[in-house]
Amino acid sequence: MPTPLISVIVPVYNGEKRLESCLQSILTQDERDLEILVVDDGSTDRTWAILQDMAQKDSRLHPIHQENAGVSSARNTALDVCRGKYIRFVDADDRLPEGAISTLVRHMEAAECDLVVAAYTEVVGTLRSRRCLAPDAVVLPMEDFLHHLCSRSNSFYYGVLWNKLFRGDIIRQQGIRFVPHLDWGEDFFFVTTYLRHAKSIGYIGDVVYDYYRSVSGMTTAQFMDCVRHPLSNCQVKWRLYQNYRRLYVWHGAYQQYRRVLWLYLFRVTLNN
DSSP: OOOOSEEEEEEESSOTTTHHHHHHHHHTSSOOOEEEEEEEESOSSSHHHHHHHHHHHOTTEEEEEEOSOOHHHHHHHHHTTOOOSEEEEOOTTOBOOTTHHHHHHHHHHHHTOSEEEEEEEEEETTEEEEEOOOOSSEEEEHHHHHHHHHHSTTBHHHHOSTTEEEEHHHHHHHTOOOOTTOSSOHHHHHHHHHHTTOSEEEEEEEEEEEEEOOTTSHHHHHHHHHHHOHHHHHHHHHHHHHHHHHHHHHTTOHHHHHHHHGGGGGOOSOBO
């Protein structure tokens, strides 16, 4: 079986309302050489039925069912079987704009870099806002990228998965996986682990993701949980910081940035 150019990984739990729209935005991309691994994390609504129906219509869609174990476990399940040269993560209640995948691949291959980071659109109701912290399209060596990262390490731009394209060989060779049972911040932990094995990072200003944000969504719930459970919040924060710090130690940059890295501990949650 030929290796697909892209593996798109979509974890979902009780996503019947927006799942089909999300998957259609992936299936209709101009880049057709995809495998789409959708992991149903023990949904109790019509999610599994929707996946089965859509998979019958497009062989690139591969539904996987597991008992409820959380988003990190669901993504790890997909990582264990994905075959793509590149890996892209999508959340089941969001969408990809036209050309989102081919834009990332084109830059990754032209620049021969290890990670591409792009702009995204934040959608709140009828409001759409472009979010981007990048310089103009450029490829930075890791030492320069670490300088940019330390000033905005808590931003969605750097911390989330979905505005990035990863190399499958790095993930497979290094056995990079998500940490189960982190209350939040699992994306940032994965990204900072991956970055230990990267040499150059590509920035582009193209919008490659539509992130649908609601006032009652995950970010708000995460913040409230931090307020209600301060000890647990501090434990998670410390674990994330340790992995973040380890990235700088790994690349020999800790002494240069040690006076600013600890500020990460005082930023409560990811923000734009």
